[in-house]
Amino acid sequence: MAGTPVTVIGMGLMGRALAAAFVAAGHPTTIWNRTPGKAQALVEAGASEAPTVDAAIAAAPLVVICVRDYDAVRELLAPAEAALSGRVLVNLTSGASDEARAMATWAAGLGAEYLDGAIMMTPPGIGAPDTAILYGGSPSLYETHEKTLSVLGGGTTLVSSDVGLPSLYDVALLGIMWSTFNGFMHAAALMDSEKIAATDFVPMATDWLKGVASFLTAYAPQIDAGSYAAEDATLETQVPPVRHLIHESRIRGIDATLAEYTEKLITEAVGRGHALDSYARIIDHFRAPSA
Numbered sequence: 001m002a003g004t005p006v007t008v009i010g011m012g013l014m015g016r017a018l019a020a021a022f023v024a025a026g027h028p029t030t031i032w033n034r035t036p037g038k039a040q041a042l043v044e045a046g047a048s049e050a051p052t053v054d055a056a057i058a059a060a061p062l063v064v065i066c067v068r069d070y071d072a073v074r075e076l077l078a079p080a081e082a083a084l085s086g087r088v089l090v091n092l093t094s095g096a097s098d099e100a101r102a103m104a105t106w107a108a109g110l111g112a113e114y115l116d117g118a119i120m121m122t123p124p125g126i127g128a129p130d131t132a133i134l135y136g137g138s139p140s141l142y143e144t145h146e147k148t149l150s151v152l153g154g155g156t157t158l159v160s161s162d163v164g165l166p167s168l169y170d171v172a173l174l175g176i177m178w179s180t181f182n183g184f185m186h187a188a189a190l191m192d193s194e195k196i197a198a199t200d201f202v203p204m205a206t207d208w209l210k211g212v213a214s215f216l217t218a219y220a221p222q223i224d225a226g227s228y229a230a231e232d233a234t235l236e237t238q239v240p241p242v243r244h245l246i247h248e249s250r251i252r253g254i255d256a257t258l259a260e261y262t263e264k265l266i267t268e269a270v271g272r273g274h275a276l277d278s279y280a281r282i283i284d285h286f287r288a289p290s291a
Contacts, residue, residue, distance in 0.1 A: 003027060004148045005060035009053065009076060010067040010093075011038040017123035018066060018092065018152060023047050024127065025151035032056035034076060057083040062145060066092040066119075070099040074106070085111035088145060092117045092133070096171070097164030100136065104163045113141050116163040118170035121153065129154035134170065136163040180209070186249070186258055193252040219280035228277040235266050235282075236275040242266060 003026055008019040011033035019042050022029040029047045031039050036049065043049050050056035057063050057080050065073055073093055077084065089112045091103060100116040107114040115137035125131045131153030135142055142149075142158045150156045159165055184205060188198045215232065222228050242263045249256035265282050274281045 004062060004145075005030070006148065007032070007050070007056045007060040007063045009033075009056060009063065009065040011042075012067070013123045014092075014119065014126070015066045016042060017126035018064060019047055020045065021127040021152050022148075027148065027151070028060070030056050030059035052080075053077065054080040054083045056080075057087060061086075062088050062090065062148060064090045064092060069093060070095045070103060073103065081110050088113045088115065088141065090115045090117060090145070090149070092119055094118070094170065095167055097167045100167050101162075101164045104137070113138070114163060115142060115145070116166055117149075118166040119153075120155075120170065120173060126152055131155055132157070134159045134166040136160045136166045182258060186254070189254045190248065190252065193254065215279070219278065222278060222280040223283050228274070228281040230276060230278040232278065234276045235270050235279065238266055238279065239263070239270065 005028040006022045007030040008015055008022065009032050011019070011031060015031075015033070016039055019029055019031050019039065023042065023046050029042075030050050031042055031047050032050045032053055032055075033039065039047065039049065048059070050059060053076060057077075063084070065077070067073055067076060070091075070093060073091060084107065089107050091100070091114070095103075104114045104116065115135050117136070118134045119126075120132040120134065121128070132155030133149070133153045135149070135156070135158045137158070139158060139161055146156065146158075159169060187205060188201060191198065191201045218231065242259055245259040246256045246263060249259060265285055268285065269277070269281050272284075
């Protein structure tokens, strides 16, 4: 598949990074953006800028789109629906699982094959060996284009034949990211109240996160088995420390909302009779009622 022609639609920061990776790998690359002239550097590097979205789609069998949202995908491609017949549409736009499934149905109705992907990296990391891009769709279709798509990131992988699952993985992993960010910001604020620089604190924080990851490895089998015997610390033993965190935050004038929410989760579980269970028992709070 080396040298497979590719079209990239959408020349935002991510779209330009995707197109640059294809150009660098030797793929004839056509680009198109609703507002022309945003990717002159790509043209100078060897990409071809199509005058219309129809022309862009006609230029390559593999069409990659990465824009603001799924509504924008439909809006941009609507004038060129006929041109999509016989093409492979790879949608790397962020969205939700139901949107991805609806998009796959729409593409199939136009005679196009479809892969949906979630990029787990910012634009500067596109093309790096450890950059993960998660795909959903037909395994045979993915296999056909895997080598071409892998130039975008060495961690390219098919997670499911269900086109909706990459979006699910995406938002789940982002949830972990934001929770971690918020926890660090709260911790850094505590340190700052004693004039301890965040740069001095971060080595200890990152080492601590490695230990925290080991707890996740232990909790995952408990969640899958529905058995939450505490092998590290029971829920009841975690109530005093979280209350210390709340108290420490309050006396320093620091928002304690995150810690208060954690206390609520723990005390509610204890109140339901799970005092001797591990922290994995908290999954009950987040599960859908039918789970």
